[in-house]
Structures are given as C-alpha cells and as structure tokens.
Amino acid sequence: MSSLFLRTLREDPADAEVTSHRLLVRAGYIRRAAPGIYSWLPLGLKVLAKVEQIVREEMDAIGGQEVHFPALLPKEPYEATGRWVEYGPNIFRLQDRKGADYLLAPTHEELFTLLVKDLYSSYKDLPLALYQIQTKYRDEARPRAGLIRGREFIMKDAYSFDVDDAGLERSYDLQRQAYQRIFDRLGLEYVIVRAMSGAMGGSRSEEFLHPTAIGEDTFVRSPGGYAANVEAVTTPVPEPLPFDGLPPAEVLDTPDSPTIDTLVDAANRLHPREDRAWTAADTLKNVVLALVHPDGTREVIAVGLPGDREVDLKRLQAAVEPAEVEAATEEDLKGRPELVKGYIGPAVLGPNGAPRETDDDGRPVEGTGAIRYLLDPRVVPGTAWITGADEHGKHVFNLVAGRDFTADGTIEAAEVRAGDPAPDGSGPLELARGIEIGHIFALGRKYAEALDLKVLDQNGKAVVVTMGSYGIGITRALAALAEANNDENGLVWPMQVAPAHVHVLATGKGQEIFATAERLARELEAVGVEVLYDDRQKVSAGVKFADSELLGVPLSLVVGRGLADGVVEIRQRATGEREEVAPDLAVARLRELVDEALAG
Amino acid sequence: MSSLFLRTLREDPADAEVTSHRLLVRAGYIRRAAPGIYSWLPLGLKVLAKVEQIVREEMDAIGGQEVHFPALLPKEPYEATGRWVEYGPNIFRLQDRKGADYLLAPTHEELFTLLVKDLYSSYKDLPLALYQIQTKYRDEARPRAGLIRGREFIMKDAYSFDVDDAGLERSYDLQRQAYQRIFDRLGLEYVIVRAMSGAMGGSRSEEFLHPTAIGEDTFVRSPGGYAANVEAVTTPVPEPLPFDGLPPAEVLDTPDSPTIDTLVDAANRLHPREDRAWTAADTLKNVVLALVHPDGTREVIAVGLPGDREVDLKRLQAAVEPAEVEAATEEDLKGRPELVKGYIGPAVLGPNGAPRETDDDGRPVEGTGAIRYLLDPRVVPGTAWITGADEHGKHVFNLVAGRDFTADGTIEAAEVRAGDPAPDGSGPLELARGIEIGHIFALGRKYAEALDLKVLDQNGKAVVVTMGSYGIGITRALAALAEANNDENGLVWPMQVAPAHVHVLATGKGQEIFATAERLARELEAVGVEVLYDDRQKVSAGVKFADSELLGVPLSLVVGRGLADGVVEIRQRATGEREEVAPDLAVARLRELVDEALAG
Structure with a gap:
C-alpha cells in the first residue's frame, strides 16, 4: 500500500446520493470523470474483473461464446429496426468527418443479428448463444447514484438465436438459470419480476431486481408468488355490470x-x-x-x-x-x-x-x-x-x-397500491423497490425480420430466426454489491469479488513487525491467497485500521504489538470476529477461512 | 468446431488491401462493422486476450498499476491543454442532450494528469506508473488495412509521473525495456526509431516499428546504428560558404x-x-x-x-x-x-x-x-x-x-533518400517501411503545467511533475503479428498468442476415429494444453486441413486413417514437419512441443 495508487477520503463526496457511491469513491475504487461517467482505480478494477469473470464463466457454462462488438456504430442498422428514432434523446449520436451518422450503442441487437446473418444459414447452426462484456452508452436525462445509473457503463449482453419458439423458450430458460447462478455466486439478493419489454420489442420479459430502498424501480409481489415491475402490473379487469335500473345521468x-x-x-x-x-x-x-x-x-x-x-x-x-x-x-x-x-x-x-x-x-x-x-x-x-x-x-x-x-x-396509467389484487389472483400486492441488475427478453422475430435474418429449416424452407436478448449491468451489479455489503465504517466485500482475500496490516514500529508481516504476506500469496499488504511506515495503527475497514477486504491479519507475545490477530470484516493465532499458524488458518468463504 | 461461431471464407473480402486483413477476415477472427471499425469473433478475441495479457504482465513487472478511464470525456480538460483544437477533424466530437461538448478520447494524458492531481500531493508518492488497456477512437481520414489503421481500436496507454528529469529518464527507460520484452515475447520484430512527438508535446520520443513492406511509416537506418522515423530525420547542416569570389546574381x-x-x-x-x-x-x-x-x-x-x-x-x-x-x-x-x-x-x-x-x-x-x-x-x-x-x-x-x-x-520538408548521410555521422541511410506498434514519449511538463499538477518536493516547495506517455496499439500489434506470420495457405500464429496450442482434427468416418480424437483432446486439456477440436461430422478431410491451415494453430494432431495402423499424426504449421506417433504418446509429445515453443 505504500506504492498503491490509492487515497482514501475521510469526507463524503459532495455529489454522492447513495451509500455505494459514497463508499466506492471514499475507498478509492472509482472517481467521477463527468456526470454518470467514472474512472476505475486499481482496487476497483480488481473487483470489476472478478464480477466479469463470474459472469463469463456462467455464460460459457451454458455454451455462450464470447465476442466483442464496437461501441461506435453506424446509424443504418438501428434505422432498419426503428431504434435510431425510438431511442430519441437517450442515445449519444455523432457524425464522422464525412458527415455520416453514428451512435454509441446502448445495446447491440442489430449488430449481433447482422453478424449471425453474415455467418450462418442453416437450422443446423442453431441454437446459438453469443455474448460480450462491453462498454455501453446511454445519454441519461438524470444520471444518478454513481454507478447505478451511468452514461458510460459495462454490460454483459447476450443474444440467443433459435429456429423456432420452443428453441427460444429453452434458450431463455438457460439464460434465466445462468443469471440465477451468477447472482447466487455474487451473493447478490434478487427477485425475478415480470417486465415490460419497452423499446426492445418482444414478448416474454423478466427483470432481476436487487431489492433495496434506494432502487429506482418499484416492483410488486403477492403471497402467491406473483412478482412484477410496477410498469408491468396489469389491472384485473372487473366484469361489466348491467345497465338495467341505473339512474340517468x-x-x-x-x-x-x-x-x-x-x-x-x-x-x-x-x-x-x-x-x-x-x-x-x-x-x-x-x-x-x-x-x-x-x-x-x-x-x-x-x-x-x-x-x-x-x-x-x-x-x-x-x-x-x-x-x-x-x-x-x-x-x-x-x-x-x-x-x-x-x-x-x-x-x-x-x-x-x-x-x-x-x-x-x-x-x-x-x-x-x-x-x-x-x-x-x-x-x-x-x-x-x-x-x-x-x-x-x-x-x-x-x-x-x-x-x-x-x-x-x-391504458395502464394508474398507480399500483399496496393491497391491490395480483392480476393472477394470487393475493394482495405489496410494493418494494429494487435496482435492475439483469433483464432477459424473449425478443421473438422483431430484429430478425427487420434485418432479414433467415435460415433454411429441415425442409429447406427459409424461416425467420427467433431471438432473445439478455443483459447484466456489470458496473451496476458491482454498485448493488457495495450497496448491500457495508456498515458505518466502510465496505464489506463478499470473498468472491473482494479486491483481495486478506488485508495484512503491519501496525507498530519494530523492524520485526514489518519483517513478519511481509513474510506472512508472501507465504499467503504462495498458497494462492490474494493479499493487500499495508506496509506504510509512518501511518498510525488507527489510520490503518480505519482504511482497512473502509476498503472492506473480508479478512485482515494484524501483525502488531501482540507479536512480542507470539501472536498475530485475524479479523473478519463482516462479523468483527477476532482470533489470535501464532504467526506460524496464521497462513493455514487464513487459507481455511478463505476457502470456507469461497465455498459459500 | 461443430458449434463454434465461425465460418471460414474461401474468397478474400473485397475491401482487404493487406494480407493480415485478408486472412483475419477469411479465418473468421474479425468482421468489419463500419470503415475502420471491427467486430471480434470468438477466435479473434482469444488471440486479443493473449496479446493483452503479455502487455499487462510486462507493465505489472515494472510496477505499472492498471486503471481504466472512460472513452467518452468532456471537452474541458482537452481544451485546457490545447488538444481539443489541435486534433482538428481527427477526433470524434459529440454533444450530450444538454449540449455539452464531449469527445471520444484518442489518448488520455489529460485524465491521468487530473487523476494524479486529485490523489497525490508529495514527491514521496512518486515515481508512479499507471496504465490501462482501453478502447480508443480516432476519426482517421483514410482508415485502411483492416486493424492497422482503424477508427476504434484497443491501446495500452501508460503514463509515468516523476518529480524531476532524472526520474523521467528512469521511467522512460523502464518502459522502453518493458516494450522490448513485450515485443520479444510476442515474437514481433521491431526497430526502435527516433520520432517526432507531434501533437503530444515533449522532448524524447521513440517509435517501435515493425518492419514490413506494407507499413505506413517510412524509417531510416544507418550502418552505425542511427534509426529514425523519416519525419524525425534531421538534415545535417553544411558549413556556410564564403561569399568571396562568387559572381553576382x-x-x-x-x-x-x-x-x-x-x-x-x-x-x-x-x-x-x-x-x-x-x-x-x-x-x-x-x-x-x-x-x-x-x-x-x-x-x-x-x-x-x-x-x-x-x-x-x-x-x-x-x-x-x-x-x-x-x-x-x-x-x-x-x-x-x-x-x-x-x-x-x-x-x-x-x-x-x-x-x-x-x-x-x-x-x-x-x-x-x-x-x-x-x-x-x-x-x-x-x-x-x-x-x-x-x-x-x-x-x-x-x-x-x-x-x-x-x-x-x-524546415525539414525535403524527401530523405537512401544514401543521405545520417545526422549523427554514422553513415549513409537506408530506407525501409514499418508499422508503428509502440510509441514512447518523454512528455515533460506540458500536461502537468496546463492542468496544474504539482507536488511538494523534499524542501516543501511545489514543483511541476514531469510525465511520460507510452502507447502500444494492441489491435495493431495483433495485425502486425498476422502480417508477419502467414503463408499462402493461411495464418501461422506463434504459440504465445495462438487461439489454441493444438488443433485436433478427426479426419475420417469411423466411430473410433472420433472417439479417439475426443479422448486425446480431453487428455491434452487435462495437461493444460489449449485445444481446438474439429469434431465436424460431415466435413471432408480436405476441408478440415484447409481450415486448419487458414486458422493457423501452431500444432495439429490428425486422427484419421492411420489410426487403424496404430498411429496419429502431429503437424507443425510453421515448418510443415509431420511425425507419426502412437496415440498414447501423442499427448506427452504435444505437451513437449508446446513447452518448447512457449519457452521460445
């Protein structure tokens, strides 16, 4: 840490509205570059890479193949599907030096459709699932809450291609299950709710919402298991009443x-x-x-x-x-x-x-x-x-x-109220708020029709491909993790995404303290434990403890005054539990704690 | 390969001017999305990730710390350094919905400078080296040669921060050495030439050029070791002559x-x-x-x-x-x-x-x-x-x-010709062409001054920080690798960056051939060898061989008719060498060949 590019802040940033934003900036994970646009510092980038890796592994596990598309794209494909117009002021548009129109892509349905059209031509090539982890752009009217509603952000977007509706159903369900595993592995609570498909078109559509009071999305749940984004709630339509006997107006x-x-x-x-x-x-x-x-x-x-x-x-x-x-x-x-x-x-x-x-x-x-x-x-x-x-x-x-x-x-324009009946008769609705961390859409044939993506079916007949589109806000999920895992002293990362497994703190002045701390840090790394080592010489123990709690590494190993008595201290960030162990037992004990945490 | 998102092309793409572009498209590594803007397919992305990883490791080895900046940036910092104007039509500019000016960053000197200013304040914090691997934009007048001159491309850009000139000199040399190691590891021939610093400002500046006839840059070399980009060649100035005795005009x-x-x-x-x-x-x-x-x-x-x-x-x-x-x-x-x-x-x-x-x-x-x-x-x-x-x-x-x-x-405006004297007296110049794959600049204080980046020195005096800027065109280096490693049948990747180590081909019809090929593929993966397995059932051996040569995986293992006689064949893509081995010895032999190649 003596050379790590990091400065923790004691003060909250003036523009921070929510806890995750406040703590991610204070702990030196991100810095604001412009409204809704952030730079990633070394520790932030480590967490980001871990979130990405979990998403990547689960996409690969369902046969997803990773590709990478440009962010800067010509207007034409988006014009063909109508989205160039539909997005209105919500996308960034620009012209190149020749005056040709471009956009910074908010999602990539068009390009994926065209690429599959370019490469594939037969039902035998399907099903196909492609994905990318890529930088996306939206010109939000009100960027807010740090990474939660940004204008440049990282998304995993995946697309499925099937020859028929049953195939799309299977592809959709595979993605849905992968999403459940991803959020389970991230340790991020979620509710799957019915959603509107909005500008995306399509039929079946669900959102993965992380429930939190600072969420921008309101959703409803019923005791019988109905759950929907409030925009998607349909009002049960009462039976018409007879006109007979009604007084005149x-x-x-x-x-x-x-x-x-x-x-x-x-x-x-x-x-x-x-x-x-x-x-x-x-x-x-x-x-x-x-x-x-x-x-x-x-x-x-x-x-x-x-x-x-x-x-x-x-x-x-x-x-x-x-x-x-x-x-x-x-x-x-x-x-x-x-x-x-x-x-x-x-x-x-x-x-x-x-x-x-x-x-x-x-x-x-x-x-x-x-x-x-x-x-x-x-x-x-x-x-x-x-x-x-x-x-x-x-x-x-x-x-x-x-x-x-x-x-x-x-029109569904009236407010939904707690106690309203669920549209499927499963009981009264309760309302809650959440952050949208994932969204899956059965797009159907809208994009394939607009861009003429067809394959030959078993009978040699050209059929329009049916598609799904599946997104996870990577940077937003990271913010949701920070929002869900903190206390008054700082962040409390789950082991799976923490910037390091163990924070080794040398607290005290003796040569031996630093030598032992450094030795243990090396030994931990040698057994595959990721270490952040606070080797700063002229920083007080109090500041080191405060920084450590702010940074939120799940375990810390304190090498300090106790060393004279033959002990070092292991602290658990989440529970505050402390245990003293002999220095020579510390590495094995920490490896064990890391493994337990990673095993979930 | 029966499910890999890949279609090789027998025909050259119409717009391909150079071999690397032609082969990368034909072999299904990239596809054009717009002029100078490319999409990456699964195999291309694997090569890209390997090039990135080598760069990352060597940056880390010299103490570089990875960060990540946005691509979409507000005008103001670039206005402060004059680059908003200087770049003229060469950058993409846009406005957000509120009419604020933004650009898609071509390089990030300004943002790095501001971030260091935000975090650091003392000479004790320096030296500092930061880097990112990130998507960059330039609105090239004539995008050409596929990835070689693109409009959206990936760069590693690094920046050094020092308190004095001697420090900058050290930081510059460290980066220079890291660049040498990177290109050595990539197996990419290079010449280090003196360069102009152009719009970047600064003093010392060198380019790493990969010599190739299709290069856009002309450079010179002398027998005595002088090397320079042709733009940077200075003309030795002759001694003035006496006017005495000269006839009148x-x-x-x-x-x-x-x-x-x-x-x-x-x-x-x-x-x-x-x-x-x-x-x-x-x-x-x-x-x-x-x-x-x-x-x-x-x-x-x-x-x-x-x-x-x-x-x-x-x-x-x-x-x-x-x-x-x-x-x-x-x-x-x-x-x-x-x-x-x-x-x-x-x-x-x-x-x-x-x-x-x-x-x-x-x-x-x-x-x-x-x-x-x-x-x-x-x-x-x-x-x-x-x-x-x-x-x-x-x-x-x-x-x-x-x-x-x-x-x-x-003004240095006259053409440089073969045989012209080197400016340092080291002999006659020869001319050659190359692709710029890296560029290192001792920027000095231009950006720190424009953006007021100062630290307190040992005497408590505020001094302007001196900076260096160091770039590697990741996507361009990949294209240079493809340009340098191919033959008439396709690509010939070096082991270090190949999309796989071994291409396993099942050629023939027997059940046993496919079963053996699949078993060997699994065994190879089990010992850490990366495998691409051509398991396609209805594809002829001829097509499989042609695809394999086009894709350019360094080693292939052919499981075919020889299996009946108890042999499989190992082929080396680069040399064409073939050897027959018993199936049970194939895995060990391939692991050995992979290790030899990786050891260089």
Missing part, C-alpha cells in the same frame, strides 16, 4: 370544485346520496397530457381514471413507449376551449367529442376533432361516475361507462 | 522552363557553364503550399529546396504540426500577382518580399506582405542557385543564399 351544480377533494365535498354537501357518502372512488378524473412521438410530433391526450388514484407517470410512460410523456402546456390547450380546466368530462373526449376529420380512405385523421381518450381498465361498462360536465362549476352524476360514453381504448 | 532568359527538367535543359542550352553541366541540384525550387492552422485560419507559405528533391508531405506535415498541410488553390493565389507560376523566386518571398504591416507594438502582422518563406537546411549561406526571377520565362543565376536572399527559417 344528471348535470348538477358543484361550484368551486375543480379538484377531487373539493368535488367529493361538494357532492356530499349539495347532492348527498342515501346509502353512503360519496368518495373519491366514485369520481372519474380526466387528466390531460402530451405525448411526444419518436418522429417529433406532439399529441395531446386524456387519461380517465378513478379519482382515488393518481396517474403513475412511469407506468404511463412504459405504456406509451416509444412516445415520451410530458405535462400538457398552455400552448397545448390553446384552441381547445372545450377542455374546461377542473371540469373536463368524457363528453368532449375521444369518440364522445367532436368527430375527427377523415382522409380520402375514410380513416380518422389524428390531431383533428376531440383528443384521444384512454381509460383505466377499472372503468368497465356499467360503472357509474361523477365526472366533469365540461362547464365551469358543474359535474355530471351517474354517467355510466358504455352507456353514456366510450373511449379510444384502455 | 544575373537574370537570364529561360523561355518555356516552368519545371526543373525544362529549366536544367534551358540552362545547359542557353547558359552553359564551363566546368560541368547544370543539374537539378543547382536549382532552388520554391513550392507554394497552404497551412490550415488549428484555429481554422489558412496561411499560404513557400518552401525552398534544392531542385533535385521533392517535398515529402508527411515530413512537411510533421514539421508544421498542429497545422495541416494542403495544396495551394487558385483561391489562395488570387491577389498575389507576384507569384508567377513556374518562375517563383526568393525575391518576392518572406523577408525578401513586400514588407509585412506592423501592429501597434511594431510586430509584423501575419498574412500581410510577402508570404512566409522556409528553406531546406541545405540552403546555407554562400550556396549559389538558379531560381525563379518572378517573371515569365526568366530565372536568376548565381543567386547566393545569405548574400542575395534570406528566409523566415528552415
């Missing part, structure tokens, strides 16, 4: 009631019903929003949902991808006098409102007439609502879905 | 003599001298060129050199860096009627021509008056020349440098 005065709270209050005060009080759940709230489509066009829409639920923007965003959701602006509302703020009702929305112009083929033209109207799935035919009457100070009561209004479709 | 008619050939002819025909004929060496040619400075300004200049030498644009380019040389255009010459094409003489150039305007401080203003005039170092005072008289059909004879004209300075 009626417009009533509800002065000064532009919000759900004031509306419920006005309804109960001015128009009480007999059996029970009105609640927010009786109201239908219509929220106006804007979508920015990938081609840059802006569309104003309305989302209708029960008044006791908020719009969850992340769920809405996932539902409308590749469009981006924004709040509607004054500009958006200009020229739409039918939208009376606080009193917007279905009558002016979607199919209930002004008819859209039709084109020569008789199809409605987007952007003319009433704006698009999408309903929460709970608003089934036969449900009755208090909702806006499109007139200041007035609401309509007993407006019945399917009888008095319809919509352009449904 | 005289303008003579030389009709229709706008070129050196026609001029020599006209001079000998119309104005012969007694003792010997005029030759091109008696003429002084003035070549008008344009420089584009990093700030975008364009400057027209004239270079004067003996008429028997051409301007070497690469030498001129190196001499004027960071400016870029271009041919002068009609536009450049407009408004300069004094430049009479074919008859330009010193009288209208530089200090001899129209005076430059002066600014308020009395300093001449660039771009006003006569253009800048730079002379070849051979044009010393007292040398007499036939040169343009700035009038159509006229030349001036006996125009004496230093007496009749001067210049703004000298």
